[in-house]
Amino acid sequence: MRTIVVGTRRSELAVTQTEWVMDRLRKRLPQDWEMKQERIVTKGDQILHVTLSKVGGKGLFVKEIEQALMDKRIDLAVHSMKDMPGEMPTGLVMGAVTLREDPRDCLLSREGLRLEQLPTGAKVGTSSLRRQSQILAERPDLVVEPVRGNLNTRYRKLMEGQFAAIVLAYAGILRMGWEEKVTEILEAETMLPAVGQGALAVQCRADDHEVLQWLETIHDAETERTVTAERSFLHAFDGGCHLPIAGYAVTTEEGIRLRGMVAHPSGAPVISGEESGNDPVQVGGALARRLQAEGAETLLQEIRKGIQP
């Protein structure tokens, strides 16, 4: 007999993602085991009024859940891959990476206008420098303003009229069942996705062999390979997670093809490129070095100075 405690943040998206994983795991639940959910309020969830990049980035959401795993208050945690820091505390591992959901971003606009149709000066809400720089690269005449809070909060702010449009991950929209709220799906050519976007990481203790074996049943090796290439690219840049960096890899007959981008938040310059190969870590590292040689590191240093609190 074993009770598996699955920790989750309490936002609707976090709970939905956790339940999606639990449903899949339940099909392979060992005899005599049961699962229950434990909702955890993280610091990141409580800080709603400051831009995330100013309060220490995405690590905030993950840290307290990791502590609960290490303290054995919970046995499993489901995270958006995109929110996972590059390094994991000793004693914890990613036991599974789930099949990637649609990695693209999408636009929700109040008047049902597409990005190209928004009037000059229209306010677009996003706190992501990656989204900001790509919106402004496409439409330098728009105004980007930060919007914090979970998906429900952001959608409410859009409908209240604080913004003409907001940009969100389509994966989150699909998981919430919000497809009909979407005005436009933004193709990767105009809005290169965030590293890991659309994939989920299931975290557990490294020595919990029973759980590790069970998690293998929901692991998707191809998603892991492409996401590893993206993460190797991102983590070659110091403190990459809240910088305007994008990376998206797909599998082709020749192996992994990774596209990456580093851009100024104003929309220019944009430094981007592609790299292919079989070893995901090498592909990510090689693309990072190439963009660094083209000036990406200098650009990021300027941006880091600008976003220090």
Ligand SMILES: NCc1[nH]cc(CCC(=O)O)c1CC(=O)O
């Ligand atoms: N930064 C918060 C966050 N983390 C993961 C998702 C969406 C789901 C995913 O990318 O897998 C979102 C919301 C968003 O960016 O719109």
